Amino acid sequence: MAAAFATLAALAACPPAAAQAQAPPRAVDEVEVLHFWTSGGEAAALAKLKATLRAEGHHWKDFTVADGGGGLAMMMLNSRVVSGNPPTAAQIKGAAIQEWARNDRLASIDEVARGDQWNTLLPATVSDTMKYHGRYIAAPLNVHRVNWLWINPAALKKANAKPPATWDEFFAVADAMKKAGLVPVAHSGQSWLDMGAFESVAIGVGGVEFYKRAFLRLDPSALISPEMEKTLATYKRLKSYTANTGAGHDWVAATAMLTSGQAGMLMMGDWAKAEMRAGGKRPGVDVLCVPMPDTAGAFTFDIDALAMFQVNGRDKQAQQDLARAVMDKDFQQEFNLAKGSIPVRLDVKLDKFDDCAKRSGLDFKSSARRGTLLPSLAHGMAQPSHTVARMWDVISQFWAQDKMSAHEAMTRLAEAARADAR
Numbered sequence: 001m002a003a004a005f006a007t008l009a010a011l012a013a014c015p016p017a018a019a020q021a022q023a024p025p026r027a028v029d030e031v032e033v034l035h036f037w038t039s040g041g042e043a044a045a046l047a048k049l050k051a052t053l054r055a056e057g058h059h060w061k062d063f064t065v066a067d068g069g070g071g072l073a074m075m076m077l078n079s080r081v082v083s084g085n086p087p088t089a090a091q092i093k094g095a096a097i098q099e100w101a102r103n104d105r106l107a108s109i110d111e112v113a114r115g116d117q118w119n120t121l122l123p124a125t126v127s128d129t130m131k132y133h134g135r136y137i138a139a140p141l142n143v144h145r146v147n148w149l150w151i152n153p154a155a156l157k158k159a160n161a162k163p164p165a166t167w168d169e170f171f172a173v174a175d176a177m178k179k180a181g182l183v184p185v186a187h188s189g190q191s192w193l194d195m196g197a198f199e200s201v202a203i204g205v206g207g208v209e210f211y212k213r214a215f216l217r218l219d220p221s222a223l224i225s226p227e228m229e230k231t232l233a234t235y236k237r238l239k240s241y242t243a244n245t246g247a248g249h250d251w252v253a254a255t256a257m258l259t260s261g262q263a264g265m266l267m268m269g270d271w272a273k274a275e276m277r278a279g280g281k282r283p284g285v286d287v288l289c290v291p292m293p294d295t296a297g298a299f300t301f302d303i304d305a306l307a308m309f310q311v312n313g314r315d316k317q318a319q320q321d322l323a324r325a326v327m328d329k330d331f332q333q334e335f336n337l338a339k340g341s342i343p344v345r346l347d348v349k350l351d352k353f354d355d356c357a358k359r360s361g362l363d364f365k366s367s368a369r370r371g372t373l374l375p376s377l378a379h380g381m382a383q384p385s386h387t388v389a390r391m392w393d394v395i396s397q398f399w400a401q402d403k404m405s406a407h408e409a410m411t412r413l414a415e416a417a418r419a420d421a422r
């Protein structure tokens, strides 16, 4: 699946104008949006955007690719663009937005952004990734926090334990849960979640500066280091606390394992909250949220955005309306209440949000001040898609193959990360 991220380079060879000429004509006012929001909670959040666009007279058409994390969706997007028939907009992430823009595939929404003063509404960390050569080409929907640990309070009680703040505490709680007959960690068989857990372990074990050196700067002395080997060993140690659920066990099923009380803890970003709510659980009350062990001062972010593709002239108005709707203040509140994330606009109050979102909002701002706001590697915010894909492969294989040592995984990870530099 990781390979799904790795095909943008092929586009350079395909001239946009020629490809566009072969595209079948699109219906007037049709807004076709490629996305991977197919779970109950995700679809409920998106329904709010569809309703706005429909009320403005546009015909919303879904191009959904069921696959949490979006790897398969990116593969489908590539094939749509290469065949000269891009969607009106697609849900894509930080580094990939820049890659599509560099390949001259994205349409400007700068007029809307300037008119509505997005520069004053968005933190610079966000607006920078939504622009190419100073012009907006994507509209941000939210900020998801990745380094969350979710805990079932009944399981905690059964194990007579407290929420862990450090890795030592985490393993002590996990042992107590095991003894109490529970699965300590609900884990999904999907590889994008392996990578998400791994990056949180790296911050906890090696620290924020280590994360920056290893994953933002791809510094060889951090990629091959005692901290990296310890990160990999700690990450692999988690496996014995998970149930052997197999590849079909997706993130929604893993979340259900936690909320049903079968498992005690879950390492996942806050999109899991939408599923908890859909299952009648209140985040912060029925399910506890704490930062992943030893990462309390850090915030790894994953920002969902809609990028507009170069399509025929008739879609232009729809793209502008879509961009305006995404950044509307009320919409930002409604969408994020349903999605589990926090609004990306700095002026939306969090009064109506649950305690986990409130904590997320505070931590987002304080980590930005302290220099501990970190782009998520797993979610395509930190490195080009092909680099993430290669690293992702190594981490998934290491998780799956019991014979691979942490040392070997470290060597392979460093090679994967530095492949472009050779």
Ligand code: BGC
Residues within 6 Å of the ligand: 036, 037, 042, 067, 068, 069, 070, 144, 251, 271, 302, 303, 304, 379
């Ligand atoms: C996206 C979320 C989505 C989750 C599960 C993440 O990569 O940012 O919006 O809900 O994957 O599909």
